[in-house]
Amino acid sequence: MEFRALRVDLSGMKFKEDIIDEKTIRRFLGGRGLGAYLALKEIPKDANPLGPENKLYILSGPVTGTAEGFEAGRTHFVAKSPLTGLIGESNMGGRFAPWMRKSGYDLIILEGKAPEPVWISVVNGEPEFHSAKELWGRGTHYTEKKIREAMKSPKEGAVIAIGPAGENFVKFASIIHAGGRAAGRTGLGAVMGSKNVKAIFVKGDREIPIADKERFMKGVKHLKEKIGSHPVRDSLNKYGTAVLVNIINQIGALPTKNWRKGTFEKAEEISGERLAEKYLVKTRGCWGCQIECGRLVKTESPQWGVPPGSKGPEYETIFALGSNLENSNLESIIRLNHILNDLGMDTISFGNTVAVLMELFERMNELPEDKRLELEKLLDGLRPIWGEPWPVVELAYKTAMRDGIGNVLAEGAVALAKSFGCDCVAHARGMELPAYDPRAIKAMALAYATANRGGCHLRAYAVSFEVLGIPVKTDPLEVNTEKAKMVKEQQDFFASIDSMIVCKFNTFMTPNPEDYVDLLAGATGWDITAEDIMEIGERIYNVERLFNVREGDPGDDLSKRVKEEPLPDGPAKGHTAKEALEKMLPAYYEARGWENGKPTKETLKRLGLEEFMYII
Numbered sequence: 305m306e307f308r309a310l311r312v313d314l315s316g317m318k319f320k321e322d323i324i325d326e327k328t329i330r331r332f333l334g335g336r337g338l339g340a341y342l343a344l345k346e347i348p349k350d351a352n353p354l355g356p357e358n359k360l361y362i363l364s365g366p367v368t369g370t371a372e373g374f375e376a377g378r379t380h381f382v383a384k385s386p387l388t389g390l391i392g393e394s395n396m397g398g399r400f401a402p403w404m405r406k407s408g409y410d411l412i413i414l415e416g417k418a419p420e421p422v423w424i425s426v427v428n429g430e431p432e433f434h435s436a437k438e439l440w441g442r443g444t445h446y447t448e449k450k451i452r453e454a455m456k457s458p459k460e461g462a463v464i465a466i467g468p469a470g471e472n473f474v475k476f477a478s479i480i481h482a483g484g485r486a487a488g489r490t491g492l493g494a495v496m497g498s499k500n501v502k503a504i505f506v507k508g509d510r511e512i513p514i515a516d517k518e519r520f521m522k523g524v525k526h527l528k529e530k531i532g533s534h535p536v537r538d539s540l541n542k543y544g545t546a547v548l549v550n551i552i553n554q555i556g557a558l559p560t561k562n563w564r565k566g567t568f569e570k571a572e573e574i575s576g577e578r579l580a581e582k583y584l585v586k587t588r589g590c591w592g593c594q595i596e597c598g599r600l601v602k603t604e605s606p607q608w609g610v611p612p613g614s615k616g617p618e619y620e621t622i623f624a625l626g627s628n629l630e631n632s633n634l635e636s637i638i639r640l641n642h643i644l645n646d647l648g649m650d651t652i653s654f655g656n657t658v659a660v661l662m663e664l665f666e667r668m669n670e671l672p673e674d675k676r677l678e679l680e681k682l683l684d685g686l687r688p689i690w691g692e693p694w695p696v697v698e699l700a701y702k703t704a705m706r707d708g709i710g711n712v713l714a715e716g717a718v719a720l721a722k723s724f725g726c727d728c729v730a731h732a733r734g735m736e737l738p739a740y741d742p743r744a745i746k747a748m749a750l751a752y753a754t755a756n757r758g759g760c761h762l763r764a765y766a767v768s769f770e771v772l773g774i775p776v777k778t779d780p781l782e783v784n785t786e787k788a789k790m791v792k793e794q795q796d797f798f799a800s801i802d803s804m805i806v807c808k809f810n811t812f813m814t815p816n817p818e819d820y821v822d823l824l825a826g827a828t829g830w831d832i833t834a835e836d837i838m839e840i841g842e843r844i845y846n847v848e849r850l851f852n853v854r855e856g857d858p859g860d861d862l863s864k865r866v867k868e869e870p871l872p873d874g875p876a877k878g879h880t881a882k883e884a885l886e887k888m889l890p891a892y893y894e895a896r897g898w899e900n901g902k903p904t905k906e907t908l909k910r911l912g913l914e915e916f917m918y919i920i
């Protein structure tokens with residue numbers, strides 16, 4: 305198995321085909337793993353994330369687009385992150401990667417910077433540049449519509465696009481597809497914008513290769529049956545990821561009022577159950593998905609109107625624009641989600657940044673005189689008040705356009721807090737935390753602190769064992785070293801999952817690497833074992849860490865808000881994340897074969913990463 309890469313030399317306005325050899329695919333699979341490896345090799349040390357020397361990798365994996373029923377439609381993006389200055393990577397649902405493979409390429413690499421705004425089409429192996437002058441400044445919804453019209457392809461093929469936020473280098477700009485599927489985190493929309501690329505269209509009818517059809521179909525059948533008969537599938541289908549709102553609120557881990565509380569008294573009003581009952585039009589899946597956690601929604605009141613059939617908010621978005629802003633107006637969250645997708649901004653980072661602003665506004669009298677006057681001037685009469693969604697709409701547009709206060713918000717929550725001398729932001733490695741308070745779910749403290757891309761719930765989802773009991777139930781308030789090993793194992797497994805690529809939600813129902821052996825062996829023709837899948841994941845995790853170490857990694861830590869400030873409410877009242885992190889981190893390093901957060905020479909040797917020994 306080889307991968308065909310399309311290298312897009314934007315500075316020279318040229319295309320070049322490249323072959324990624326089987327040995328490399330076997331070591332990194334594709335998707336996140338291959339992207340991290342290529343990024344470490346090809347992006348120079350200290351590269352400006354928004355400069356032409358950064359590269360944006362758009363990747364599929366060896367099982368992408370092969371067969372339906374086991375969630376193999378997702379796309380992975382990798383670059384150096386403008387938000388953190390470290391490894392930037394994000395996984396997007398939808399249909400782009402299957403169409404990219406059909407178009408003739410397993411990955412597309414954007415290099416350099418186009419002299420003028422362009423969009424790119426790739427149809428049956430034929431890439432082409434188009435002027436994007438007419439689309440620059442427009443939202444992602446309009447852009448996708450216009451590109452489909454230009455390509456005379458209303459349904460077939462797939463489009464990814466950036467909005468004004470990516471064009472204006474908002475540090476948490478996202479890449480958007482199909483109206484609301486997002487590569488949201490780490491600001492990769494700004495990288496695409498820095499290259500003057502507005503959008504990419506892919507389409508074709510190349511047959512995707514499968515090495516051993518019989519074994520592959522055995523693997524597909526196994527996954528389809530196990531996932532299809534599982535109650536978690538039904539729950540995700542019925543309520544979407546927002547089913548978590550009530551569950552996480554009950555254990556006191558729903559971040560509320562800029563992480564100053566762990567419970568939201570109006571959680572019910574923004575729950576997945578309420579979303580399903582009042583606003584759901586129908587469910588929607590990514591390519592080949594039998595779970596269909598996606599929501600197509602409508603709203604009732606005119607002021608929060610969205611076009612019927614718009615993408616509904618996920619759990620993370622509901623926390624970021626709901627509980628964390630003390631906003632219980634679900635219609636406003638639906639509308640804001642629609643706006644942020646159109647502008648091309650990550651809802652988690654944006655919501656956290658606005659939460660910091662609301663806290664600064666509330667505590668304005670505590671600021672030094674010069675800072676208070678500066679904030680007042682920047683706000684220009686705007687009043688960001690808890691529970692009030694209208695100013696948030698205005699802040700979204702101002703951020704995307706870098707207008708007034710928006711120019712400060714566009715740098716992210718950490719930069720905002722710092723510029724006003726406030727320690728009031730929940731983050732790890734400079735990326736704002738998602739919707740699980742690590743003070744109430746202890747293993748998430750370690751998962752966040754050690755996530756290579758910064759505060760992230762998807763590099764290890766300790767919530768699965770701490771809260772949902774998958775594969776075993778642990779006590780979320782207990783601290784023990786066994787959890788450190790579980791976090792490490794999950795990180796490695798998920799790195800392989802993101803590289804094959806299948807949807808991570810599969811792992812609720814098929815939580816063992818054994819579940820993927822026949823699938824992967826069949827698709828590639830390799831003699832592969834469950835241990836191999838775990839080792840590949842471990843190799844990927846180490847490559848990402850090496851990227852960070854090379855770029856001056858700040859280390860495995862959490863910000864003061866969650867590490868030192870006790871929760872004032874709920875079942876975890878009085879808890880911080882400090883003890884969990886301090887006790888579990890040494891056991892985690894031991895399990896990884898790391899010293900002070902860096903892989904040792906022995907570890908790199910064991911994983912066949914000798915070529916990167918110069919970094920440590």
Ligand code: SF4
Nearest residue numbers: 589590593595597807
């Ligand atoms: S479960 Fe949800 S996110 Fe995963 S592939 Fe299906 S629709 Fe997409």
